[in-house]
Amino acid sequence: MNLTEQLSITAKENPHKTAYVFQDKETSYMELEESVTKFASRLQELGYKKGDHIALVVGNSPYYVIALYGALRMGAVIIPINPLYTAHEMSYILKNGDVKAVITMDVLLEKFEAIADQVPSVKHYISCESGANISLDESPLSAKLKSFTQLIQEGNLEFDAPQMSDEDTAIILYTSGTTGKPKGAMLSHKNIYSNAKDTADYLTISGEDRVIAALPMFHVFCLTVSLNAPLMNGGTVLIMPKFSPQEVFKIATDHKATIFAGVPTMYNYLLQSAEGNSSAFAGIRLCISGGAAMPVALLGQFEKAFNAIISEGYGLSEASPVTCFNPLDQPRKPGSIGKSIINVENKVVDEFGEEVEAGEVGELAVRGPNVMKGYYKLEEETALALRDGWLHTGDMARMDDEGYFYIVDRKKDMILVGGYNVYPREVEEVLYEHPSIAEAAVIGTPHPETGESVLSFVVTKDPSLNDDILMEFCKMHLAKYKVPSKIEFMDELPKNTTGKILRKNLRNKVEQ
Template structure:
């Protein structure tokens, strides 16, 4: 079984069931399957063969759902890319990923016109009509490759599609590239299907659910949890083009959505919005948090305000992504990423790869059918990351006696002050307990006396909050070496498109102050 065949099975059994809602559009499983078939056939007519790479530069629209599943059905490999990336970032991924076809938002045509000469391997570019007329390129050579999404979607004669094997690459997801160039994680059909299926089962997703897709669909969190998992279980997706607290509250109430997934910053924005009250998420039965550690203080405040359960989990692109979740029914532990999901094993090891006893901090490693086959064209990186079948995540974690895992921090983000380890998350948890702190993040900075010092960035709720207030608060809750050396107040903490904090940008801010 794979994503394509499972969706076909559901569409055949229950063609009239709602598959997604987008604005005023409502599409059934039968209608979605028909569109997928047409797009897959259109790709084949463009010359796409099994194993070819198709890049998707799309936001949250039905185009993404159709083109992703259509690409897989055609036997090709989907490469979702953030359309808001810079031309150099997009160019690198298209070139490194050997994209033969690009499917993109029509508003990106001016960008493609500037880049097309550096992309000779691209045979066709399919542009989606996402609002307004399509931009007309001035260069006549550009027009030769252009196709509209509607043209590719035209029903064609019956076609045969290639057989999809479990170990065939289905998608290449580029990591965020926190150090060096982004790496393309190759995920197989088995990787994607097993993780979507196991995640849906763990979260008890069913046909009565309407899952909010406000996270970017090109990101693995949304791809699996908000798109693939619901569609594997007959649930519906509420597609929101761009996260906005006001829009989320409006659409959740209007359509009576039942599941919301987001990163901690999204929960923080929802909690602090003027419309935040228990009625805002009245129909939501479950919230899912991932992508980064959620401060316990924020989790408790959110649950009290909206009277809803928030389950933290853990994942990474290389694992399709989910490896851990807090139990849905009983035994949730705030601050923990939970326990192993079905078919996946997590453990904490030392530098020799030996499993550590409960309570000790080491690197989290993962094993299961969801683990990638490797990085595209990077055999050395693959060998370093996957050892004896285990995926080394680069995250520091610990396990308690009950088998619950806790992310301590990214291995590379740990701060060493005078020989002592300081984990940014521990300091951030304390900062979030201050009633006047809206957001906070901690990084390490060079210090001539201790090697490194703790640098803190805070977004205050009120302008009256002072550095002395924060330092006094930290003195009450942190050992001396863990306390911030200074506080920098910001109006907003820089984040990427999925809401993850950009620590490198914070270091740039510090360098320019």
């Protein structure tokens, strides 16, 4: 079984059920199924074959859903790319990923025009209309351009899909690693189908659920939790073109949303906009957080303001991505990423790969049907990540006596102060406890005596707050070697498109 086969089954069983809502327009499962089949048939007629690599550079929209499922049905390997990437960043992925076709928005064509000569392997650029009335005839790419809408109109419902095995590669996700070039994690049909199903089962996502897709669809968190998991069971996806607190409140109210998934930064923005909107989440039965550690103080404040429950989980691209979630039928532990989801095993290991005792810190390792095949064209990196059947995540964690896991920090983010380990998250948690702190991030910086020292960046709600007051607050709650040597105040912390705080950018700021 794979995602597109499951879509066909759902469409046959519930043809008139709403699959997704976009800009208040509802689309049924049968309408989605027919568009997917027509798009798949036209890709095949254009000469694309099973195993060909197709880049998907589209924002949250029906285009994304139809293109993803249609290309997968045809047997293509999808490479999602962040539409905000520069032409240079896209060029690397297109070349390294051996891409033969690009599906993108008409407003992004200029980026591809700039790099077309560098990627001669791309046969077609399939353009999705943005409503900006862009003339494709004048584009230097016009000879290779195809209209997405026209392809679907010309498609054939009598399409015969190629035979696909569970182990065939379905998606290659280029991870945004903090060092070096991005690596392409190869996910099989089994990987993405099993993780969508196991996540849906663990979080009891059903056909009655209406899930807000506010996270970017090119990111695997949204792909699995907000898109594939609800479609797996006949639920409805409420597609947001981009995140906005007021739009979230409006969609939640107007379309009777039951589930919201986001990263901690989104919850912070929603909390800052809570006044007058606290009832908007009255119908939300579950809030899901992932992508980065949720500060415990933020979790408590949000739940109190909205009378909602947040289930924090954990995942990574190489695991399709979900490995843990706080269970819904057992006590939830704030600060914990929860327990292993169905069919997935997690353990904490030392540098030799041996499991450590409960309570001890080590590297989190994962095993299950969701774990990637490997990195595309990178055998050495694959061998380092996949050892003895376990994916080594690079995240430092501990497990308590009841099987709940806690992420301590990224292995590479750990700060070594005079021989003592300092985990940035521990310091950040203390900073978030101060009532005047809106955002906080901690990095290590070289120090002539201790090797490294702790440097904090904060965004404050109170302009009168200064570093002396905050430093005293830290000294009350942290051992001396964990106290920041310096605190910098910023108007906003740098973030990626999913809202994750970019420590790399903060390090670069310090080095300049």
